[in-house]
Amino acid sequence: MLAINNKTTYDIRKNSIIISNGQDGFKLDDLVSITLFKEIVGKKKCSKKELISLTLSRFNLDEKQLSTVEQEVSNFISQLVAVNILEVI
Numbered sequence: 001m002l003a004i005n006n007k008t009t010y011d012i013r014k015n016s017i018i019i020s021n022g023q024d025g026f027k028l029d030d031l032v033s034i035t036l037f038k039e040i041v042g043k044k045k046c047s048k049k050e051l052i053s054l055t056l057s058r059f060n061l062d063e064k065q066l067s068t069v070e071q072e073v074s075n076f077i078s079q080l081v082a083v084n085i086l087e088v089i
Contacts, residue, residue, distance in 0.1 A: 002047065002048055007021060008022075017033075017038075019085055021084040032059070036073060051077060056073065
């Protein structure tokens with residue numbers, strides 16, 4: 001299961017999200033990453049597979065696009081875990 005790290009702070013704005021792991025700050029400003037972060041905020045915790053599914057369900061993607069975007073979203077989640085924005089619980 002994934003959850004937002006308890007040291008993570010975030011500010012959800014209209015077209016972006018500012019997040020910090022306590023040391024570094026990041027700005028999410030593309031629609032997919034904003035959607036992903038809002039999904040994990042709303043769910044509190046969920047599996048990586050569920051988070052990918054919830055995020056991609058918000059977009060109208062064809063079969064070919066879906067495969068490519070799934071991998072990109074999976075990589076993005078791994079990056080958020082690596083910089084301690086998300087944690088595996």
